[in-house]
Amino acid sequence: MDIFYFIVQQTMFFAIPLLIVALGGMFAERSGVVNIALEGIMVMGAFTSIFFIHFMQDKMSGQLLLILAVLVAGLTGGIFSLLHAFASINLKADQTISGTALNMFAPAFAIFTARMIQTVQQVQFTDTFFISKVPVLGSIPVIGPLLFRNCYITTYIGIGIAIAAEIVINHTRFGLRLRSCGEHPQAADSVGINVYKIRYAGVVISGVLAGIGGLVFVVPTSTNFNATVAGYGFLALAVLIFGQWRTKRIIFAAFFFGIMKTFASAYSGIPFLKGLPISNEVYKMIPYIATLVILTISSKSSQAPRAEGIPYDKGSR
Amino acid sequence: MEYVIEMNNITKEFGNFKALDDVTFKVKKGEVHALLGENGAGKSTLMSVLFGLYQAEKGEIKINGEAVKINNPNDANALSIGMVHQHFKLVHNFTVLESIVLGKETIKRGFLKMDDARKKVMDLSNRYNLRIDPDAYISDITVGMQQRVEILKMLYRDNDMLIFDEPTAVLTPQEIEELMKIMKHLVDEGKSIIFISHKLNEIKEVANRCSVLRKGKYIGTVDVETTSKEEMSEMMVGRKINFHLDKIEVKPGETVLEVKNLTIRSKLSKKDVVNNVSFKARKGEILCVAGIDGNGQSELVYGITGLMPINNGQIILNGEDITKKSIRKRSVAGMSHIPEDRHKHGLVLDYNLQQNAVLQTYFEPRFQNHGFIKFGAVRQYAQKLIGQYDIRSGQGEDSIVRDMSGGNQQKVIIARELDRNPEVVVAVQPTRGLDVGATEYIHKQLIAQRDAGKAVLLVSLELDEVMDVSDRIVVMYEGEIVADLNPKEITVQELGLYMAGSKRSVNNEKEA
Amino acid sequence: MKKKHNLLQSKGTSSFFSVIMAIVAGLLFGFVILLISNYKNAFPALITIIKGGFTNGTSGLGQVLYMATPIIMTGLSVGFAFKTGLFNIGASGQFTTGAFVAVYIGIKWTFLPSGIHWIVALLGAIIAGALWGMVPGILKALANVNEVITSIMMNYIGIYLVNMLIVKSIYDPLKNQTESVPKSAIIPRGGLEQLFDVKNMNIGIFIAIFAVILIYIVLSKTTFGYELKACGHSPSASQYAGINDKRNIILSMVIAGALAGLGGGLLYLSGSGKYMQVIDILAPEGFNGISVALLGMSNPIGILFAGLFIAHIKVGGNNIQLYNYSAEIIDIIIAVIIYCGAFSLLFKNLIHKLTRRNKLEKEEGR
Amino acid sequence: ACGKQNDKKTDTDKTEEKTETTTPEATPDPTKEAEAPKTDTYELALITDVGTIDDKSFNQGAWEGVEAYAKEKGLTYKYYQPTGKSDDEYMTQIDLAVKGGAKVIVCPGFLFEVPIHTAQTKYPEVNFVILDGAPHADEKDAPMDITSNTYSVFYAEEEAGFLAGYAIVKEGYTKLGFMGGIAVPAVIKFGYGFVQGAEYAAQELGLADDAVQVKYTYVGNFDATPENMAKAASWYNEGTEVIFACGGGVGNSVMKAAETAGTKVIGVDVDQSSESPTVITSSMKNLSKSVYDALVAYYNNTFPGGTSAVLNASVEGVQLPMATSKFEKFTQADYDAIYAKVVAGEIALKKDTDVADAKAVEGTKTVVELIQ
């Protein structure tokens, strides 16, 4: 049973950042803007927020600091994503252009700035956020050890974001309008919806979430930030597509990938996997191969938002 | 306050192209006002200006006598103007209800609250007899229902001035009739309607007055009752149009295309959308497949041309069994195809006119040499087609097809498909959305093909076209052929009965 | 006069101008950063960046060519796929597998005569890359799986698989990298090492240029290219026209993969003392390829110059270390240049408008 | 043509070296001079290898040595960062450093073996210090070929690992882990030494057979990744008490896992105690000291050029930072005692070249569980 709890707890560390960022990507793409800048935005979000923690940790600590850092990360991501929005919405440019540029810019900027400020590029932080057991909730049998021990508040933030995303996309006016812009912006425009504004909103939400995702990625897995999120932005993109641009499926995809990753990296501590004559490198490949296989089976009916990637031009027919 | 809508001296430019040049257009309260003009005359553009999708460079708009600025559809909406667009603006994976309320949602604390909306929509639906299924997805409903959704969108917004941009181009005769009734009903309730159509019969039937545009310029407004169709069309194109098609008698020759027991099963519904269909198309004959939209005509054509796999049956072209042949092989064997959906199938919209002109022939020796394209030959060929088929566009053979008007896009396809000197022409709604001039031209081209001894398989939803152009008519109903008729021996009314499934003269012999 | 207008109107020219604008903007931005970090040396540093490969005589130029070769190939790979409507984000994995097979053949197939050995090794790289590109192609064509996600997956599978195979076959455990490739499998120098003061200069750049020209011809002069682009623009219309779109999707990815794979071979057989290390990092050349393709506007010739340009200012960026600036500035500059590429549409429309107005006026006058 | 020019240049440089006036490489090529008129010059240079200058590990350790000496003597100094990883690209950096006026160039890492082999003859007036490697030609199994302007430094990592393994078992831990970055010689030596140190302590303590368990793996990278963190977490979850994190950024992942599991980490290369409270000690090689010493020697004209040294305990090449270690039972006296034994060569340690894998260095009291 212990090992089961352990697997679930570890899975969270992989799945939650992927989930948050992929959901961010969903908002952008369902508004019609492809956002391959997720990786770069994650780097920026993680960079400023970890820096924030680095400077503030003498004055405060614990969950308050982390929540403030989450705000900083989101704010940074949102602002940074405006560049993407401007290029792909106002300038009607190919959306891979600014995405690629942002991905390139972010790590270089993070390294450059960190060195300017503190001479070393790693930004150190002290982890005062770890929760070994949530009071009361952690004591519930099964559920407690599963969800409320050895965790970070960011896990709940992630889950909260997922629930909110589902509600916003499917049950609010904004969500309805956002979806219409991603599928048929001319239709949206003809009923008086400002496609540009909605798309800006979509991209900025994706930026906010990707920024938060960057922080959520770093906090549980390292003691410093070294200008990289190890390709998780691209993986989040994959999770988004795997999840067929739908909240519930994205949640599934993120956790599927997270659990595969957990098996792949923690197999040596998992009894039933430990004995198998499978090498390290094969284990590393498994999550990706499994994803490929599942995709092959499940993609026949997959349909991206129809207007995704196409700049909206009022005049065009 | 005589006019509800006054558009004075409107000028609209796209780049340096004047789509509207000093156009004046006035609509009275409670009338159906037709707007007539060739393809590309600027009708849709004028309406888009009125609806706030485009801003005019010059001119003023008065609504109910007051000068207004309409910067976006919201402004139009606020002024009680609604529009059914030429190309429907519906989101394919929204439900009917969602589509109607989009942009004017009822909400409670930010959350959608559909119940009120549903009630209002259903009330309207009942009141105007606009039958819809509020929970069906747009992608699953017929074009006719989509149109009703579009109309309900306007009514839901309590609009008084309604613009219908070519609403009938995609409808079946029955649906058109229904729409005419609805329009009259709406006008009776005091609403004003602008009605764009290329079909003079419809204008005659429903409109009070008619304004004519030609090449972006305002020509005049006439009273429909006192003006003949001929007069109106002359105003429109600047010359006399011959409504009577001169067709010489041609004796059909041997069979070119034979379809035997063709069956196609839908992947989604698992129904036989084409059910054991057999017919022969002969040389020197225009065989028309008539029927109400959605009775399997599209699938039949997809099956014949190879765009869709068939489940059973045989297709024989000039004695050769092509059932299993690729699209390319069929095309090379002499099958031309004027597709139903010109944007999806007929054209590579981002290619220029030249490139589209050789879409079916680029691999022929006249256009390539060892895999290398002969650019000079392609250009010359495109120029030839442009001249021959009067294709109009900004930059001639270098125009990107996406930027061309719908009518001219269609002409590119027609030119390409007919110029290949095919054995059989499969034409699906070749004149959809085209003005009378262009329609006349295309009909003449089809007849010329027939006169030259080709077989023409024409799929059309328009009864006039069916009756005028074809030499023989087969009627499809629910995937089956229910009648094989001679147009000279039946009336339109009779044909309508076959199409509606209330009469049949051919039995579906499974064994045959 | 007429000539001039045609020149300005042609797509190529206006693209060229907008790229120049983007470069100027990027350099200006870089200059600002130089000023902020240390204003004293900012100007000479900027000059050094602009001079790039021209700073150190022939050795600098040699370096540019060396650095440009692999990213031209991955750029070509990405750009070619773009042209056919596919986003090949998997150039990295194709590059890696190509490199591995090249190195493997180089090390193991020493029975091959020396004039042939390197050619076979490069062919191996091409085939490996092609296979790696084929998987997303097949999955896209037959199972409707988005090629972006499969390419990302194939990148990771590629790196881990190659790591495993290296360790099993051609591993130098002391250095955690492959053994060194014997001379017979190293791409010939062709006398270039005498022209350029770089020890290991070779004819790889010519192979890359050859690939560029080949792809250019295929895309713009042949019926095959016509088909591929048609599929890229409209799969349904291509299908209607009897073009086998599934086959073309697969072929596009195969070709894109082959190009990236060849890039891997060219780099690791360059004899520059570059070894494949057993490390879990995706080859950055693949992602740089996206930048190169975008900067080159997916046009093969444009990609060639984009690759050379990026290598050029990277060499410049390396040299500014002497002014005590860190080389990351170059990445920032390149990012800004690519970003400003987004303005090209704006710029192109402007040129278009101007020239069209002139043309119309002229026509009216006539 | 180029080759000739080079020869000429080195000739002139040599003559200059004799007179020992200006910085080397200052005169020969007037065009080059004209091109870069005002660049600052840096007398001491370091070129980073795979990591960065601030990697909290190998490169940084070496850099600190350069920095310390330069600051002390008021010399100009600078590091250079290659644009890519290949012999040519390293060579380009050496060229650049020489152009930048370097007299001594420190190159951390065996990746510099081939480039320095070229550079030591191309720039005879410049001196090179290579850490963890010795120059040799670009051929398979080429022997070491070192000239009088190059000093090659190796470290007895197995001794450093030994000290750590010994101390940790003495401290009372028996469930150990070794998480190496990539299986390069230095990392392997650390690992083997660690296992042997554990065994030695277990023998001393008279523990039962197989009392000490060591999980042993190389993760395949030098980065802080969630994968590494999950791997470490799974070990801790299974009962591992201390992990020797031997691979740059991998350490940060392991520390993270330890922080959440409430367990311990052993750092590597440099004193990593400041990185995380979980770092109980660090298995150090005295990178900065050895670099510093080499520079001192150079300026005292006693540069040990032409030699390759293995810095071991006897020259304080390796150590545990006792001052910052968080031992409770293991005392300074214990440390001094074992250190003396290592210095005296009383303990024969097996190295990477001696045995095939870590399984082969386990003893009766220690079991190694290889995780591949």
Ligand SMILES: Nc1ncnc2c1ncn2[C@@H]1O[C@H](COP(=O)(O)OP(=O)(O)OP(=O)(O)O)[C@@H](O)[C@H]1O
């Ligand atoms: N055009 C359509 N025709 C038939 N069914 C459809 C259509 N569009 C969507 N559906 C189905 O209706 C359901 C709701 O669709 P929707 O797009 O809202 O996704 P969802 O299941 O609500 O996912 P999420 O909540 O994550 O957005 C889905 O099961 C979907 O398969």
Ligand SMILES: Nc1ncnc2c1ncn2[C@@H]1O[C@H](COP(=O)(O)OP(=O)(O)OP(=O)(O)O)[C@@H](O)[C@H]1O
């Ligand atoms: N967004 C646009 N950009 C450039 N040209 C346009 C645009 N919209 C319309 N045009 C051009 O303006 C002219 C008028 O187009 P419009 O759609 O108003 O014609 P129409 O009268 O509605 O024709 P149809 O009967 O074919 O619908 C055409 O020549 C068309 O090519």
Ligand SMILES: [Mg+2]
């Ligand atoms: Mg939904």
Ligand SMILES: [Mg+2]
């Ligand atoms: Mg129109």
